[in-house]
Amino acid sequence: MSTADRHAWSRPEPEPVAPGVLRVPLPLPSDALRAVNVYVLDDGPGLTLVDGGWTLSRSRDLLAEALAGRGAGFGDIRRFLVTHMHRDHYTQAVALRRELGVPVALGAGEQDSMAAMESRPGPFAPQVAGLRAAGAAALADLVAGGPGGTADEEYVDYAAPDHWIVDAEEIAVGDTVLTALETPGHTRGHLVFEADDVLFAGDHVLPHITPSIGFEPAPRPGALQRFLTSLARLRERPDRRLLPAHGPVAPSVHARVDELLDHHAARLDTIERAVQDGTSSAAEVAGAITWTRRESKLVDLEPFHQVLAILETDAHLEVLAAQGRVTRVADEAGVHRHEVPGA
Structure with missing residues (x-):
């Protein structure tokens, strides 16, 4: 598949994807994800939207155009059902609520993270702490001193x-009943919504990429294990068409879940071998393995993607420790060090 074809889904062209369901790609200020899919569902005389997009003027304009194409407007939105609290899913829904009074619903598991946002934390404060524990102090200093985080x-x-x-x-929702399922991992309160033969998957199951794990204002240990358990839960349910938040519609949730489970099993093996070879901290392990389909080295990634890579490595090491495949001990500086038992 060419790069152009791979990103065709992100063009601002609304697409009917199921009876009474319109996929509306809304732009993001990043070339990495490019767009977020907001799904517009017929709901009797009005509309229900799954996810809301990022509060951006271009996003708002394109959403208005998509609704107008259905002979509707913002006043016809009955509610937003948001898969998780990341800004590209949540913030535009809240902005429209402030303007129009449209109700917004979110997973109960996001309550701690939402409470943490009320204190206006510093840029990526939990992630900075995680980087220090992972042995990436220089990168932690860069992130802490940079312009990242949430704008006022x-x-x-x-x-x-x-x-x-x-x-x-x-x-x-109209003649359809959505069933909300908690699928923690990407965030603690992530939800997916089952409807007939489709799954509104948010960021839990994405067709082209593996989602980040536990990147949120109030993370807690065990995010990767919760993610893997959530994937297994979907695998046990009837298969459905995959309606993801980023990427094109795909024919099978099960097929992609199998790929994600295989990916993480292989990644656990790779990281265990890196520890066997003598690497110790998550930062060192992340530097010893490769990343993305291009098999890039950690140092060749942009700083933000280095952050994601190191924190993902640490999450895998946490699982390996829980499985008894490595030991995990904090040194005097608070950096987690890892060894293979008996080495």
Whole structure:
């Protein structure tokens, strides 16, 4: 598949993907993800939207154009059902609620992270701490001193939702019933929504990339294990068409879940071998293995992607330690060191 074909899904061209469901790609200020899919569902006389996009003027304009193409407008939106609290999914929904009073619903597992946002934390504060524990002090200093994090004007769009959705909650949308399933891992409160033969998967199952793990304002240990358990949960349910937040619609949730489980099993093996070869901290292990389809070295990645790579490595080391395949001990400086038992 050519690069152009790979990114065709992100063009601002609304696409019907199921009866009464329109996929609307909305732009993001990054070439990495390019766009987020917002799904517009017929809901009786109005509309329900799964995810809301990022608060950007271009995003708002394109959403208005897509609704107008259906003979509707913002006033016809009955509610937003948001898969998780990342800004590219949540903030535009809250901005439209502030303007129009449209209710917003979010997974109950996001409550701690939403509360953490109320304190206006410094740029990526939990991730900076994680980098230090991973042995990446220089990168932690760079991130802490950089312009990253949440802009002041965006904090207003991190207000609490009108409704906290719980696991297995059923939501009537027109003649369809959506079932919300908790799928923690990408964030603690991530949800997917099952409907007939489709799954609104958010960032839990993506067709082209593996989602970041536990990148949130209030992370806690065990994010990767929760992600793998959540994938296994979907694998046990009936297969459906995959409607992801980033990327094109795909024919099978199960097929992609199998690929993701295989990827992480292989990554666990690779990281265990790196520890056997003498690397110790997550930063050292991340530097000893390759990343992305291009098999790039850690030093060749942009700083933000280095952050994701090191934190992902640490999450895998955490799982390996829980499985007894490595030992994990903090040294005097608080850096987690790893060894293979008996080495």
